[in-house]
Structure formats: structure tokens, C-alpha cells
Amino acid sequence: MATPEPAPDHDPVAYQRLPALRPRPGKERGTVMRDVAKLAGVSHQTVSRVINEHPNVRAETRERVLAAMRSLNYRRNLAARTLATRESHTLGIIGFETTLFGPESMLYGIESAARAAGYLVSVATVRELTHRTVLEAVDRLAQHDVDGIIAIAPKPAVTTALTHAPGGLICVAVGGSGAGSDPFPRVRVDNDTGARLVTRHLLDLGHATVHHVAGPPDWPEAQSRVDGWRETLYEAGAVVPAVSAGWWDAAAGYEQGRRLAADPDVTAIFCANDRIALGVLRALHEAGRRVPDEVSVAGFDDMPDSGYFLPPLTTVHQDFAEMGRRALALLLRHMGRADGETPPEDVVVAPRLITRASSAPPPGSRRSRQ
Amino acid sequence: MATPEPAPDHDPVAYQRLPALRPRPGKERGTVMRDVAKLAGVSHQTVSRVINEHPNVRAETRERVLAAMRSLNYRRNLAARTLATRESHTLGIIGFETTLFGPESMLYGIESAARAAGYLVSVATVRELTHRTVLEAVDRLAQHDVDGIIAIAPKPAVTTALTHAPGGLICVAVGGSGAGSDPFPRVRVDNDTGARLVTRHLLDLGHATVHHVAGPPDWPEAQSRVDGWRETLYEAGAVVPAVSAGWWDAAAGYEQGRRLAADPDVTAIFCANDRIALGVLRALHEAGRRVPDEVSVAGFDDMPDSGYFLPPLTTVHQDFAEMGRRALALLLRHMGRADGETPPEDVVVAPRLITRASSAPPPGSRRSRQ
DNA sequence: TGGCCATTTGTGAACGGTAACAGTTTCGGG
DNA sequence: CCCGAAACTGTTACCGTTCACAAATGGCCA
Known part of the structure; x- marks a missing residue:
């Protein structure tokens, strides 16, 4: 047997x-x-x-x-592989813990691109954008051995904090406005050009000047939009009205909008984003000023439903998901090289003007009478 | 020497x-x-x-x-610790790759609670909610040794896929409507009650009946809202109109809204979410039907800016961030126990009616004349 | 047939922690 | 003063993979 x-x-x-x-x-x-x-x-x-x-x-x-x-x-077992190779095949994202439209949609763009490249994405959010909180987030991600970091970095505090990231950790910033002195690459939208497009559009319609409801003054993106708007007015020889600013939401727009609605000289308002524009629209409506017959309104962002505002909103489109994808591509490219090989080039995404019913020639203009 | x-x-x-x-x-x-x-x-x-x-x-x-x-x-070095202890101190989130309001805000709630508990959060998104895609997401997270998974699971495909997760991986679902037969715990909002609240509110205002623009028929949350609406009408002895359905966005609302606007008998419309309501408002406006004087409109979700719609929207509030926190707490509790110790109890979050200017008594009613 | 090189496969030692156990103090009490 | 328990510390063996190097195999040509 x-x-x-x-x-x-x-x-x-x-x-x-x-x-x-x-x-x-x-x-x-x-x-x-x-x-x-x-x-x-x-x-x-x-x-x-x-x-x-x-x-x-x-x-x-x-x-x-x-x-x-x-x-x-x-x-x-990826933990064992990470231990042996020092590569976790995980990327970190530093996000801002607030329901702002842009950052959220970027996440999906980044994640799906990362997945295609064989990476998992870990998220560390910060409640407020300060040097300390961002550093803590970097530290948390670094401890988990992320191979690189994409920071949604609308404010300078983020990037300055990133310069203190542990050596060898590749970082890429997305959003904000490049100060030009960043030590690492950045993907951003050309806010200046976007603001010029809208302002020019409104001036071309015949408005004597364009008023502006800005975003928070300490956000470079808000500042770039102010700059683009102001310079376009200046170049056109138009009066540059005082800027009113607030947070990125409809409540802020409503508050500033009430003030503007009371001024009969105001015929065109460029808002720093679509949510602000929503608040402005409501303020104008309550004041009995019709849009676009008496006042034109434009926004920035092209949120999914801004084409269904009353009236549908003229705005500037930015493709956040695409920015996320580009940021990931940039990160991977830099990870592939030895540190410091490639210069921290920036990727600038072009914005696109979307004209809808909220903008029209000013009352009394020749074109509006036809 | x-x-x-x-x-x-x-x-x-x-x-x-x-x-x-x-x-x-x-x-x-x-x-x-x-x-x-x-x-x-x-x-x-x-x-x-x-x-x-x-x-x-x-x-x-x-x-x-x-x-x-x-x-x-x-x-x-956490990789080494993970290898030795088989605990990664990382949690996985399965998300749905679309800019829907709810899922996004939940992420922040989950992440900040996870951070407080000493966990990092990794995200795997799926482009469409099918059995296969969800399984792939689970697999990806499992390979990275996540200690537990929170699945944003608005459709049954997600939960059935989760039952095939590798043994020992604790899962919690958030969102959707519990079929009652889930093999794991779930945090969800009481959609039925929410729908009843709005419908009852509109009936109490004096409307003979309430029309409904529903969400996608294959989403249980949409279905629960339909059920709550229908039953409330039935109990009140009101006529139950036909339901029109579409996607969760303003475009769908606009499309259905045009149809409803053409029907002079329609005096109250309950929309499955705020974005749909936005589209309906626009359709009514274009048709010259005033809100709320001629038609009342209500939504669901209480998005950040729905108080600034024209007119401000009556809606049902759900606290997504809170749901995220609860989901995390539930997950941690189940991870603490041996598998199968605790029954898969559900956490049901109560919705809250927010009445704003978009709802009022029907035209010609006694109360509206006062 | 033998030798040399290229291809394929195996061996042992990292990687950086934790678990289990063994050894060394310290201290109180008989 | 000695003994045993408790408190503290060190030694060794893992966790599951990759890396560096060694060994075996095979093919080709002289």
C-alpha cells in the first residue's frame, strides 16, 4: 500500500x-x-x-x-511591499474641509486618474488653512508613506507649509494663483484671463462700467479676478467702482447685492463665483430690478446647475475634474525623475466664457431697443 | 597590533x-x-x-x-507596523464619482472623525454603481489593508457587492434606504418621513393635492420619497397624480417642470431634491406661473444655497456631515467587537422640514386672501 | 566534448516594526 | 538576610515582500 x-x-x-x-x-x-x-x-x-x-x-x-x-x-501584501521598497503606491491629497464646489470635483478627477496609474488616494483634510494645520496633514500623509502629495492649495499658507515637507516627498499644488516663486509645480486656472473675458463681454454689450462682488481678500484666486476685472476696466477707460468682498457663498452675494441694487447707476455686476451670483440675483429681484433688462449679472465657475438660475447665468467655465487629472499627471511626471531634475513648471488651464441670459445690453442702449 | x-x-x-x-x-x-x-x-x-x-x-x-x-x-514607520500587526489604521471609503451634493459633504464628516480616531482615509470611487465596479473598489482597498470600509451606498448593487468582501473586513453602508435585509449596518436618513413632512406641509397649506418630480426610479432613496409622498396623499384622501422621474439635476427638473407648468390644476410640487426644484422653478417662471402665489414648490436636501433660490426654497434638511460622523462611529464600534457579535443595527437620521418662501396657500384659498 | 556566456532559478538577508518569552532588577516580608 | 513576586528591560523570532548575489541550467561554437 x-x-x-x-x-x-x-x-x-x-x-x-x-x-x-x-x-x-x-x-x-x-x-x-x-x-x-x-x-x-x-x-x-x-x-x-x-x-x-x-x-x-x-x-x-x-x-x-x-x-x-x-x-x-x-x-x-502591499504593506510588506511598501516596507521593502519604500513605495506605497499611495498618493496623498490635502483638501479643505468645506463644501466648496471646486475642490470637491477635483478630487474625483484626481482619484480616477490615480486609479488608472495604479495608485490609491488617501485624503487628509484641514478645517482651516493655516501653516500648522497643513503641516499636520502633510505629516499624517508622510507617516503613511505616501509617494507624493497633491495639495488643493487656494491660499499661500498651504504652499509655504509644503516647503517643510519631509525630503523626497514630491508635492504638487492645484488651484490658487501662482505667486511665481513656488518651489514646486502647480496646476491652476487663469483667473486673470477669466475675469477679463467676462468684464470685456459686459463692456462690449455696452455697459458703461462693471461692478464686482469679490471673494475673500486673502484668497489669491479672488484677488486675480479683481485684478483682471480692474485692468480691463482701466484699459477700456471705464470708471473702476469700489469692490465689495465677502465669503464665497450666496449669503455674501445677497448682502453685497442689496447695496448694489439700491444704486441706480449699476447696470452690470461680475461676481467672483456662481454662488455669489445667486445671492446677487436674489437681491436684485427683491429690489425689483430686472435681470438682464436693467442689470446684467455674471459669475465664475460654471457650477452644474447655473444654467438653471433665474435667469440662466453667464459665467466662466473651469473644468475642475480636468485640473485634477492634470495635477496627477504632473505629480507622476515629477515622481519619475530624480528630485529637482525638472523645474517646477506650472500648468495653466484656460477658462472659457459661457454666455447665457443673465447678460444683455444695458437699458436704453441702441442694441437693446432692437 | x-x-x-x-x-x-x-x-x-x-x-x-x-x-x-x-x-x-x-x-x-x-x-x-x-x-x-x-x-x-x-x-x-x-x-x-x-x-x-x-x-x-x-x-x-x-x-x-x-x-x-x-x-x-x-x-x-507605519508600513512596518501594519506588516507586524495586520492593522493599517486606514479606513476605506467607496464613493460615487459624480458631483452629487450629499456624498461629497459626507466625505468631510467621515474624514474629520476618522482623523480624531487616529485613522487615515483612503478613497476608491466608482464611475457607475454596478456589482463589478464596486467589487473592484473593495478589492483595491482590501489590498491596501484597510481596517474597515464605509460605502456610500445609494443603490443596492453596492451592498450586494459588499457581501462578497474578504472575510474579516468590516463594512458599513451610508445613504440609501435600508431594505431591512442588509448583512451589515447602515446609516441613512428617513426619506419616507421627510417626504411625509413636506407633503403634509403642502396639504396643510390648503392644496388639494401635491405633484411629485421624482429622482431616478432605481434609487431606493428616490423610491422612499415617492412612497412617503404617495401614502400621505392617500391618507389625506387626496388624488395621487402620476409621478414623473428623471436624474437628480436641474435639467431633469426643468423638463418635468415644463409639463407640470402647462397644467393649470397643478398648485403644489414636491421635488425629490433641491437641484430638481431649481429646474422646476425655472420652468414655472418661463411659463409665467408665479411661485408661491400660483404654485408652491418644495425640495429635499437643503443644499447650502437653496435659501437663495427665487424664491427661497422650502425643503427637507439632511445633515450629511453628521451622517458621515455617525457612519464612522458605527464602523469603529463594529471593528472593536469580534465579527458578528453585534447585530447589524441601522442608524436612522431624522430629517427636518425647512419652510421658506416657495410654499404658500394655493390661489383662491381663504388663507391666501388674508 | 568542453567551456563560456546568457538565461533562469534559488538562497539568505534586509525592510522596520511588534509579540513572546526570558532575563534582570527592585522591593516587601518572613 | 534570603526569597518570591512584581516591575522593568533585553533577545529572538516573526510579519510578507524585494534585493543582491550565488547557483544551476541550457545553448552555442570551437
């Missing part, structure tokens, strides 16, 4: 002698490389070569290993 | 014999436990005890170790 040779698993190596892998309480062990190697009759190193697509593996061997992997439903 | 005993540094242990730690190309080694141990004159295990706050360490020793850690700016 007993075969002459007990055939104790004809394995080439003595894996049997290894002590039984101790199972942790609560978690059963999954199959590991050794299990696959044993089943395929090869060494663990060969299995490693197969999953890493190393060229020097005989086709027949590779097949046997792959079959073993399939039959055992093997998944490689 | 050769001294009999080379007196190799009077260190208690023979760390000198260990080969120099090889630096990886491109990445310099950080300080590790051994460095701290050496500086503090203790073993690496004692350092480990200190960072893990093990009680049995002499106060004086602990201080020495802490001082060494500070002076070397030591950070522990």
Missing part, C-alpha cells in the same frame, strides 16, 4: 521545516507568496518575479505560477 | 555587527527605532513600549527615550 517513496511533497526546497505561520487573533492569514510558491513548485522569489513581470522567467514557469495564484486567490 | 578585544563601543547590544542599513536610491533613510534606542541607551523593544504607551516602563527611561525621539525627529 505504502508507495516505496512516501513522496513527501516533491518540493525542491524545505519549506516544510518552516514553523507554522502563527495566525493572529481575529484575523485569519491570507495566502502568501510562500503558499503560491509551494503549490507551483518554485521559490518565493520566482513568484515575486512573476507578479512584477520580470522578463527572465520561463513562459512555462510563469504559467504554473499564475495558475497557482489564481487557484489560491492570492493577493500580494 | 590587533588588540585582543577591540572594545567595540560599549553598547549593551551588538548593533555594530549589523550591516549598514542600505540606503535606497533616491530616498534617504529616516531615523528608525534602532537609532532612537541607541541614542537612549536602551533596546528597540523599549522604544516600542514607549511609543505604544506600555505601562511598565520606568518614568526616567521613558523620558530618555522621548528625548531621543525628539532630538532625532523620529516617526514610526
Whole structure:
């Protein structure tokens, strides 16, 4: 009965002698490389070569290993790989914990691009954008061995904090307005040009000048929009009205809008974003000033539903998801090189004017009478 | 010449014999436990005890170790810890890659609560909610050793896919409407009650009946709102009009709204969310039907700016950030127990009616004349 | 047939922590 | 003063992968 040779698993190596892998309480062990190697009759190193697509593996061997992997439903342990290679295949995103439209949609753009490139995305948000909070976020991500960081960085506090990131951690900023002195690359929209497009559009319609409801003064993006608006007016020889500013929401727009609505000379208002524009529209409506017949209104962002405002909003489109994708591409490119190889070039995304019913010639103009 | 005993540094242990730690190309080694141990004159295990706050360490020793850690700016390597303990201190979130208001704000709630609990959050999004895509997302998170998963799960495809998650991975669903047969806990808003609140509100104002513009038919949340609406009408003895449905955006609302605007019998419209309501408002406006004088409109969600619609929108508030926090708390509670210990209880969040200017008594009613 | 090089495979030692156990103090009490 | 328990600390062996190097295999040509 007993075969002459007990055939104790004809394995080439003595894996049997290894002590039984101790199972942790609560978690059963999954199959590991050794299990696959044993089943395929090869060494663990060969299995490693197969999953890493190393060229020097005989086709027949590779097949046997792959079959073993399939039959055992093997998944490689990324923690072990991270430990050995110092690459986690995880990217960090530093976000701003507020429901602003832009940052959110960027996340999806980044994540899907990261997934395609074989990376997982971890998120660290900060409640307020200060040097300290951003540093804590960087630290948290660094501890988890992220290979790179994309910081949604609308304010300078973020970028200055990033310069203190641990060495070797590649960072890319997205959003904001490049001060030109960043130590790392940035993807941003050309806010200045966007503001010029709208302002020019309103002037071309025949308005004597354009009023502006700005975003928070300490946000460079808001400042760039102010600059683009102001310079366009200046170049056109138009009066430059005083700027009123507030937060990025409809409440701020409403508040400033009430003031503007009371001034009969106001015929065109450029708002720093669509939410502000919504508040302005409401203020004008309450004051009985019709849009666009008496006053034209324009926004910035092109939020998904701004085409359904009353009236549909003229605005400047920025493709946040695309910016996310570009930021990821930029990050990967810089990660591929040795540190400091490539200069911190910026990617500037062009905005696009979307004209809708909220902008029209001013009352009494020739064109409006036709 | 050769001294009999080379007196190799009077260190208690023979760390000198260990080969120099090889630096990886491109990445310099950080300080590790051994460095701290050496500086503090203790073993690496004692350092480990200190960072893990093990009680049995002499106060004086602990201080020495802490001082060494500070002076070397030591950070522990989480990959190594994960490998040893099988706990990554990372949680996974499965999200839906679309700019829907709810899911986004939940993310922030989850992340900040996770941070407080010492966890990092990794995100896997899916472009469409199918069994396969969700499984891929789970797999990706599982490979990265997440300790638990929160799935933003508005459709059943998500939950059925989750049942195939690898053993030992604790899952919690958030959103959707519990079918009652889920194998794991869920945090959700009581959509049925929310719909009843609005419908009842409109009926109480004197409307003969309430029309409904629904969300996608295959979304249980949309269905629950339909049910709550329908039953309230039924109980009140009101006519139950046909339901029109579409996507969750303003375009859908506009399309359905045009149809409803053409029907002079329509005096009250309950929309499945605020964005749909925005589209309906526009359609009514274009048709010359005044809100709320001729037609009342209500929404669902209480988006940040819905108080600035024209007119300000009556709606049902749901606190997404709070739901995110609750989901996290639920997940942590289940992770603390052995699997299957606690029954998959659900957390149901109560919605709140927010009455604003878009709802009023129907034209010709006694109350509206006063 | 033998030798040399290229290809393929195996061995042992990292990677940086934690777990288990063993050894060394310290201290109170008989 | 000695003994045992409790408190503290050190030693060794893992966790599951990759890397560096060594060994075996095979092909080709002299």
C-alpha cells in the first residue's frame, strides 16, 4: 500500500521545516507568496518575479505560477511591499474641509486618474488653512508613506507649509494663483484671463462700467479676478467702482447685492463665483430690478446647475475634474525623475466664457431697443 | 597590533555587527527605532513600549527615550507596523464619482472623525454603481489593508457587492434606504418621513393635492420619497397624480417642470431634491406661473444655497456631515467587537422640514386672501 | 566534448516594526 | 538576610515582500 517513496511533497526546497505561520487573533492569514510558491513548485522569489513581470522567467514557469495564484486567490501584501521598497503606491491629497464646489470635483478627477496609474488616494483634510494645520496633514500623509502629495492649495499658507515637507516627498499644488516663486509645480486656472473675458463681454454689450462682488481678500484666486476685472476696466477707460468682498457663498452675494441694487447707476455686476451670483440675483429681484433688462449679472465657475438660475447665468467655465487629472499627471511626471531634475513648471488651464441670459445690453442702449 | 578585544563601543547590544542599513536610491533613510534606542541607551523593544504607551516602563527611561525621539525627529514607520500587526489604521471609503451634493459633504464628516480616531482615509470611487465596479473598489482597498470600509451606498448593487468582501473586513453602508435585509449596518436618513413632512406641509397649506418630480426610479432613496409622498396623499384622501422621474439635476427638473407648468390644476410640487426644484422653478417662471402665489414648490436636501433660490426654497434638511460622523462611529464600534457579535443595527437620521418662501396657500384659498 | 556566456532559478538577508518569552532588577516580608 | 513576586528591560523570532548575489541550467561554437 505504502508507495516505496512516501513522496513527501516533491518540493525542491524545505519549506516544510518552516514553523507554522502563527495566525493572529481575529484575523485569519491570507495566502502568501510562500503558499503560491509551494503549490507551483518554485521559490518565493520566482513568484515575486512573476507578479512584477520580470522578463527572465520561463513562459512555462510563469504559467504554473499564475495558475497557482489564481487557484489560491492570492493577493500580494502591499504593506510588506511598501516596507521593502519604500513605495506605497499611495498618493496623498490635502483638501479643505468645506463644501466648496471646486475642490470637491477635483478630487474625483484626481482619484480616477490615480486609479488608472495604479495608485490609491488617501485624503487628509484641514478645517482651516493655516501653516500648522497643513503641516499636520502633510505629516499624517508622510507617516503613511505616501509617494507624493497633491495639495488643493487656494491660499499661500498651504504652499509655504509644503516647503517643510519631509525630503523626497514630491508635492504638487492645484488651484490658487501662482505667486511665481513656488518651489514646486502647480496646476491652476487663469483667473486673470477669466475675469477679463467676462468684464470685456459686459463692456462690449455696452455697459458703461462693471461692478464686482469679490471673494475673500486673502484668497489669491479672488484677488486675480479683481485684478483682471480692474485692468480691463482701466484699459477700456471705464470708471473702476469700489469692490465689495465677502465669503464665497450666496449669503455674501445677497448682502453685497442689496447695496448694489439700491444704486441706480449699476447696470452690470461680475461676481467672483456662481454662488455669489445667486445671492446677487436674489437681491436684485427683491429690489425689483430686472435681470438682464436693467442689470446684467455674471459669475465664475460654471457650477452644474447655473444654467438653471433665474435667469440662466453667464459665467466662466473651469473644468475642475480636468485640473485634477492634470495635477496627477504632473505629480507622476515629477515622481519619475530624480528630485529637482525638472523645474517646477506650472500648468495653466484656460477658462472659457459661457454666455447665457443673465447678460444683455444695458437699458436704453441702441442694441437693446432692437 | 590587533588588540585582543577591540572594545567595540560599549553598547549593551551588538548593533555594530549589523550591516549598514542600505540606503535606497533616491530616498534617504529616516531615523528608525534602532537609532532612537541607541541614542537612549536602551533596546528597540523599549522604544516600542514607549511609543505604544506600555505601562511598565520606568518614568526616567521613558523620558530618555522621548528625548531621543525628539532630538532625532523620529516617526514610526507605519508600513512596518501594519506588516507586524495586520492593522493599517486606514479606513476605506467607496464613493460615487459624480458631483452629487450629499456624498461629497459626507466625505468631510467621515474624514474629520476618522482623523480624531487616529485613522487615515483612503478613497476608491466608482464611475457607475454596478456589482463589478464596486467589487473592484473593495478589492483595491482590501489590498491596501484597510481596517474597515464605509460605502456610500445609494443603490443596492453596492451592498450586494459588499457581501462578497474578504472575510474579516468590516463594512458599513451610508445613504440609501435600508431594505431591512442588509448583512451589515447602515446609516441613512428617513426619506419616507421627510417626504411625509413636506407633503403634509403642502396639504396643510390648503392644496388639494401635491405633484411629485421624482429622482431616478432605481434609487431606493428616490423610491422612499415617492412612497412617503404617495401614502400621505392617500391618507389625506387626496388624488395621487402620476409621478414623473428623471436624474437628480436641474435639467431633469426643468423638463418635468415644463409639463407640470402647462397644467393649470397643478398648485403644489414636491421635488425629490433641491437641484430638481431649481429646474422646476425655472420652468414655472418661463411659463409665467408665479411661485408661491400660483404654485408652491418644495425640495429635499437643503443644499447650502437653496435659501437663495427665487424664491427661497422650502425643503427637507439632511445633515450629511453628521451622517458621515455617525457612519464612522458605527464602523469603529463594529471593528472593536469580534465579527458578528453585534447585530447589524441601522442608524436612522431624522430629517427636518425647512419652510421658506416657495410654499404658500394655493390661489383662491381663504388663507391666501388674508 | 568542453567551456563560456546568457538565461533562469534559488538562497539568505534586509525592510522596520511588534509579540513572546526570558532575563534582570527592585522591593516587601518572613 | 534570603526569597518570591512584581516591575522593568533585553533577545529572538516573526510579519510578507524585494534585493543582491550565488547557483544551476541550457545553448552555442570551437
